[in-house]
Amino acid sequence: MSASGGLEGQVGFLLRLAQEASFAAFARRTGEAALRPGRYAILSLVGAHPGISQTALGQAAGRDKSTLTPALADLEKRGLLRRDRVAGDRRSYALRLTPAGRAMLTRLAAHAAAHDRDLDALVGEEARDAVLAALRRIAGGWGES
Amino acid sequence: MSASGGLEGQVGFLLRLAQEASFAAFARRTGEAALRPGRYAILSLVGAHPGISQTALGQAAGRDKSTLTPALADLEKRGLLRRDRVAGDRRSYALRLTPAGRAMLTRLAAHAAAHDRDLDALVGEEARDAVLAALRRIAGGWGES
DNA sequence: GCCTGATCGTTGGATATCCTACGATCGATC
DNA sequence: GATCGATCGTAGGATATCCAACGATCAGGC
Numbered sequence: 001m002s003a004s005g006g007l008e009g010q011v012g013f014l015l016r017l018a019q020e021a022s023f024a025a026f027a028r029r030t031g032e033a034a035l036r037p038g039r040y041a042i043l044s045l046v047g048a049h050p051g052i053s054q055t056a057l058g059q060a061a062g063r064d065k066s067t068l069t070p071a072l073a074d075l076e077k078r079g080l081l082r083r084d085r086v087a088g089d090r091r092s093y094a095l096r097l098t099p100a101g102r103a104m105l106t107r108l109a110a111h112a113a114a115h116d117r118d119l120d121a122l123v124g125e126e127a128r129d130a131v132l133a134a135l136r137r138i139a140g141g142w143g144e145s
Numbered sequence: 146m147s148a149s150g151g152l153e154g155q156v157g158f159l160l161r162l163a164q165e166a167s168f169a170a171f172a173r174r175t176g177e178a179a180l181r182p183g184r185y186a187i188l189s190l191v192g193a194h195p196g197i198s199q200t201a202l203g204q205a206a207g208r209d210k211s212t213l214t215p216a217l218a219d220l221e222k223r224g225l226l227r228r229d230r231v232a233g234d235r236r237s238y239a240l241r242l243t244p245a246g247r248a249m250l251t252r253l254a255a256h257a258a259a260h261d262r263d264l265d266a267l268v269g270e271e272a273r274d275a276v277l278a279a280l281r282r283i284a285g286g287w288g289e290s
Numbered sequence: 291g292c293c294t295g296a297t298c299g300t301t302g303g304a305t306a307t308c309c310t311a312c313g314a315t316c317g318a319t320c
Numbered sequence: 321g322a323t324c325g326a327t328c329g330t331a332g333g334a335t336a337t338c339c340a341a342c343g344a345t346c347a348g349g350c
Contacts, residue, residue, distance in 0.1 A: 011264055011277065012171060013186060015164035017207050017284035022157045025285075037336070041158060054299060062162050064338050069300060071336090091298040091345045119156055122282040130272050131279045132156065137267040139162035140170075182306070199329060209308050214330060216306090236315045236328040 051094040
């Protein structure tokens with residue numbers, strides 16, 4: 001970009017392209033036609049925090065809580081997750097994976113590990129830590145170390 | 146993520162968070178309430194390639210051509226860009242910035258340079274090149290070097 | 291107990307994305 | 321010149337995103 005010529009134009013643009021390419025490669029790898037954006041993150045987070053609320057899940061996922069409404073409905077409909085009302089607080093749901101959800105998460109996690117190795121090959125194991133650290137800083141206060 | 150535990154879960158997730166944070170910071174910096182996703186990229190690319198077609202622009206921007214239709218209509222409506230039919234090919238438009246569009250691009254480019262320096266401060270000048278190279282590789286065949 | 295402010299999750303609306311298909315147009319072939 | 325395949329850009333549809341506002345519910349203070 002002759003007019004801009006800076007890192008921002010490039011890093012912002014590259015971040016977007018890299019994010020889309022990474023997700024597309026991951027989706028291809030899983031062969032999961034129904035793998036939609038955020039599903040793996042949701043399954044991972046709920047798996048790691050059984051009983052988590054939708055508000056807390058949204059915060060952990062970096063997504064608006066209203067974005068989760070249809071995504072959770074989809075996962076529930078597919079039998080991968082269930083929502084139970086919280087005792088003593090009829091406003092809230094406790095989210096938990098079903099056995100099918102755990103099985104799906106296990107499969108996706110295996111694909112994620114393989115995807116991880118592909119990314120290592122792309123980026124180089126040495127640069128990996130630097131890239132992760134840089135992304136965390138760019139993301140801002142996320143997992144600061 | 147206890148279940149996943151891999152780079153993919155993290156790098157994919159981090160790429161998304163980093164991309165959103167970078168754009169949000171850039172938008173705040175420009176103070177341009179009307180700065181919407183892709184506008185800067187479009188202005189930059191059209192500025193650098195006067196006469197470019199919508200199809201070529203979509204390819205350069207990494208966006209579907211149908212995504213550009215409303216974005217270009219918006220920029221045209223705001224008087225920042227104009228679309229002229231191509232002589233000898235009534236299917237195509239030649240895209241060009243207007244003087245107002247060039248002025249807008251100049252302002253945004255200045256903000257982009259400042260944003261660039263902020264990113265340098267976040268990432269560290271030394272890591273910068275490594276990060277850019279890594280993002281290019283992850284993005285796949287984009288500006289391979 | 292009643293009142294008030296806060297919270298949870300949903301809904302509606304606006305915007306952005308891609309995919310498919312379409313009409314208009316072009317280029318090559320006969 | 322007519323035909324056919326390809327291209328350009330648009331439209332429709334589906335999905336994902338966030339923001340604001342809402343109804344139901346909860347907690348704290350009086």
